[in-house]
Amino acid sequence: MEILGWILVVALFIVGMAGAIYPILPGVLAIYAAFFVYGFFFSFGDFDVFFWIIQTIILVVLFIADYAVSAWGVKRFGGNRASVVGSTIGLIFGPFIIPAFGLIIGPFAGAVIGELIVGTEYKKALKAGWGAVVGLFTSVVVKVILQAVMIILFVLWLVF
Incomplete structure (x- = not known):
């Protein structure tokens, strides 16, 4: 069983780490679930309240940062709410349409x-699209770093 x-x-x-790149996978929730799997198979005694507080804070920050960083990229490049919504829809369905x-x-x-639906000129719409890609890559970097921190903390908690 071990x-x-x-x-x-x-x-x-x-x-979880693959989910940082591929949005259909559960990402941070898979990493968080791994802590519970460890607890069920081995012992929850290895984790104190401080461990759970830190991990939960990182989880919440990741949820907020995932949307906020992507939206920041779009807005930074002149996009509006329509482009944020459009980029989110594209992020979800894009991998299925063009694998x-x-x-x-x-x-x-x-x-x-x-952007084009709400009447924005083509050049500005392209700029917002570029912002969506920049936001996506920035979001992926943030997720990879924070999720790696979660895993490293898990390992350190077990070792020390």
């Missing part, structure tokens, strides 16, 4: 289409 526990914990960590490049093209196209 081996199965570790396999599940590591698999959830892998899914290889949809993760990048989806938010870009969504932001551009969102």
Whole structure:
């Protein structure tokens, strides 16, 4: 059972890190779930209240930052609410419509289409689309860093 526990914990960590890049996967929730899997298979006694507070704060920050950083990229490049909504829709559906490049093209196209729908001129719409891509990449970097911190804290908590 011990081996199965570790396999599940590591698999959830892998899914979580992949979710930082591919938005359909649960991301940070998979990493957070790995802590519970460890607790069920081994012991919750290894984690004190401070561990759970830190991890939960990181989880909440990731949820907020995920949307905020993407929206920041769009707004920074002159986009409005329509391009934020469009880029979010593109981020969700892009990978399904264009499997290889949809993760990048989806938010870009969504932001551009969102801007064009509300009557923004084409050049400004393209700029908002570029902002969506910048926001996406910035968001991915933030998620990878914070999720790695969660995993590192988990390991450090077990070692020390």
